[in-house]
Amino acid sequence: MFVISFVNANIIIMKPTDTKNPEYYHKVVDCQYACPSHTPVPQYIRLIAQGKYTEAYMVNWESNVFPGVLGRTCDRPCEPACRRGRVEEKPVAICRLKRVAADYKDEIDELLPEISKIKNGKRIALIGAGPSSLTVARDLAPLGYELHIFDDQSKGGGMMRSQIPSFRLPDEVLDYEVDLILNMGVIQHFNTYVHSMKAVLDSKEYDAVFVGTGAPKGRDLILPGREEGKANIHIGIEWLASVAFDHIHKIGRKVIVLGGGNTAMDCCRTSRRLGGYDVKVIVRSPFSEMKASEWEIEDAMEEDIPIIENHVPKEYVVENGKLTGMIFQKVRAEYTDGKRKLIPTGEPDAFYPADDVIIAIGQENHFDWIERDLGIQFNQWDMPVVSPETFVSTRPDVFFAGDAALGPKNIITSVAQGHQAAISIDLYCNGEDIKQRPLPGNNLVSTKMGIHEWAYDSHVTTDLRFKVPHADKEITLKDRTMEVELGFDLETAFKEAQRCFNCDVQTVFDEDKCIECDACMDVCPTDCITFTTNEDDEDTLRMKLLVPAINKDQDILVSDALKTGKIMVKDEDMCLHCGLCAERCPTAAWDMQLYLYNAANAGNLSYV
Numbered sequence: 001m002f003v004i005s006f007v008n009a010n011i012i013i014m015k016p017t018d019t020k021n022p023e024y025y026h027k028v029v030d031c032q033y034a035c036p037s038h039t040p041v042p043q044y045i046r047l048i049a050q051g052k053y054t055e056a057y058m059v060n061w062e063s064n065v066f067p068g069v070l071g072r073t074c075d076r077p078c079e080p081a082c083r084r085g086r087v088e089e090k091p092v093a094i095c096r097l098k099r100v101a102a103d104y105k106d107e108i109d110e111l112l113p114e115i116s117k118i119k120n121g122k123r124i125a126l127i128g129a130g131p132s133s134l135t136v137a138r139d140l141a142p143l144g145y146e147l148h149i150f151d152d153q154s155k156g157g158g159m160m161r162s163q164i165p166s167f168r169l170p171d172e173v174l175d176y177e178v179d180l181i182l183n184m185g186v187i188q189h190f191n192t193y194v195h196s197m198k199a200v201l202d203s204k205e206y207d208a209v210f211v212g213t214g215a216p217k218g219r220d221l222i223l224p225g226r227e228e229g230k231a232n233i234h235i236g237i238e239w240l241a242s243v244a245f246d247h248i249h250k251i252g253r254k255v256i257v258l259g260g261g262n263t264a265m266d267c268c269r270t271s272r273r274l275g276g277y278d279v280k281v282i283v284r285s286p287f288s289e290m291k292a293s294e295w296e297i298e299d300a301m302e303e304d305i306p307i308i309e310n311h312v313p314k315e316y317v318v319e320n321g322k323l324t325g326m327i328f329q330k331v332r333a334e335y336t337d338g339k340r341k342l343i344p345t346g347e348p349d350a351f352y353p354a355d356d357v358i359i360a361i362g363q364e365n366h367f368d369w370i371e372r373d374l375g376i377q378f379n380q381w382d383m384p385v386v387s388p389e390t391f392v393s394t395r396p397d398v399f400f401a402g403d404a405a406l407g408p409k410n411i412i413t414s415v416a417q418g419h420q421a422a423i424s425i426d427l428y429c430n431g432e433d434i435k436q437r438p439l440p441g442n443n444l445v446s447t448k449m450g451i452h453e454w455a456y457d458s459h460v461t462t463d464l465r466f467k468v469p470h471a472d473k474e475i476t477l478k479d480r481t482m483e484v485e486l487g488f489d490l491e492t493a494f495k496e497a498q499r500c501f502n503c504d505v506q507t508v509f510d511e512d513k514c515i516e517c518d519a520c521m522d523v524c525p526t527d528c529i530t531f532t533t534n535e536d537d538e539d540t541l542r543m544k545l546l547v548p549a550i551n552k553d554q555d556i557l558v559s560d561a562l563k564t565g566k567i568m569v570k571d572e573d574m575c576l577h578c579g580l581c582a583e584r585c586p587t588a589a590w591d592m593q594l595y596l597y598n599a600a601n602a603g604n605l606s607y608v
Helices: 022-028 030-034 041-049 053-064 067-073 094-104 131-143 171-182 197-202 236-244 262-273 294-302 411-429 490-497 519-523 538-544 580-584
Strands: 004-007 011-014 123-127 146-150 187-189 208-211 233-235 254-258 278-282 311-319 322-336 339-344 350-353 356-359 398-400 441-446 448-450 505-509 529-532 556-558 567-571 590-598
Touching: 022 030, 022 441, 022 590, 030 041, 041 053, 041 094, 041 490, 053 067, 053 094, 067 094, 067 171, 067 411, 094 490, 123 131, 131 146, 131 171, 131 411, 197 208, 208 411, 233 236, 236 262, 236 356, 254 262, 254 322, 262 278, 262 294, 262 356, 322 356, 398 411, 505 567, 519 529, 519 580, 529 538, 538 556, 538 567, 580 590
Parallel strands: 123 146, 123 208, 146 187, 208 398, 233 356, 254 278, 254 356
Antiparallel strands: 004 011, 311 322, 322 339, 322 350, 441 590, 505 590, 529 567, 556 567
């Protein structure tokens, strides 16, 4: 971030921070920076606080494509990054506020991009109708591409439909946001399984092929008794899909779910709704290392589902041809050089009875349909060799994104990768270099309305996070289609939105106006501002601050030399964007300026 320069030919010091680099202030907006698709979080939260739900929805729709879906199911990488979490325990409920925008918006038909009936002459095949393929379709349709989407399911949505239960994501919410895209003139080939990539390429019908088939194969767990008990041993994602498409309607009263991820949580909660009375989740690892999201675990436990840790499965017990349970070895975790080992405790093995076992220990890709003589290289894990920047394969007209590209992650990551793949496809089809990526849009504007008045509100107060209400458990456990979370009402949504610190309103410093009165230092609630002498390396300078800047994941703002020869240094990690420095400054050396960062899309189209 910092560049060393020579001063007076003898003293080496660091140059001031280059705030003209669009990524500098982008990184300071921690929530947006942490979001894979770089959704402008503070912007849409302010719109919600103003009652502008439709506008807030469209801000989301431009970047993350599925606001209603993600407002219920997102893995929320933005929330651990939220500055509110540095003041008190819980961050702003960013994800659930996204749902507010979706739940309370007006009709948006007039705000959607117009799709011309006259196409640009380029045809694209999209294999798989999950979040990454739908994102590519959404981005390319307004540019005039003829898009053909193929999927073996009867409706679009991919894993959003087959792996997320209706009590978390109602069908009508998913259908609405999927249809927004499909109705952009996308030619649909559902109930169609693509058996051969070679056939697709040899047809010469398409200028490019995009693969967004996800990771559709669940991992099995082969132990003694697996074959004998197979009638009652299920692969998690396949079982969830069978439930979603009404092929399975019941399960035994005693159920064991193996695995500690979000799929396991969905399996155990679905089991409770299909007749499972005694449902247990059993994991190899310690409880603290489970991969499931904290809120998914809490919801499962709230539905009376115990989670048993440190149990390694050894055997499926089958008696008289029928599964009766499983045997587990008890272990404890020991750590050496950060690596975990599971050590047997020496206690007797544990037996847990079960009528059914659901295996939810991970997912794998399935590329048997892609021939290996097409110029598409695969690595040692049988994954396609894909550029993580452009998402092109080793064959220039074939692109991958989502779980099919770099392995299983989550919906928002699939969307982000879909955006990048769409950019690449557009560049490729226009004969341009796909490595020359379009630049993001960014803007920095003062929010000053008067001498001490600002066009935003950000008080440093302790505001506890508001809880999202849930439907009565006694009712929801009897109906697998009934949504459990009810979402915020508008009054609560306003209060939760007010917890946002507006991190996109930046503290911009003008050293030419500074008189070094230290007023900003005195008023700063986190002591993040320091006036000091310059140093020749960042580490030394960080430790000289009034409060040492120890989080190196976030930058420090370094000014040019002031009149006394000192510099101003601000720890961006600890700044709360409260504006007190700008309000207190007698010379307006500090200004609060709104920074808007919009990630580039194919054709750099904007819908807001």
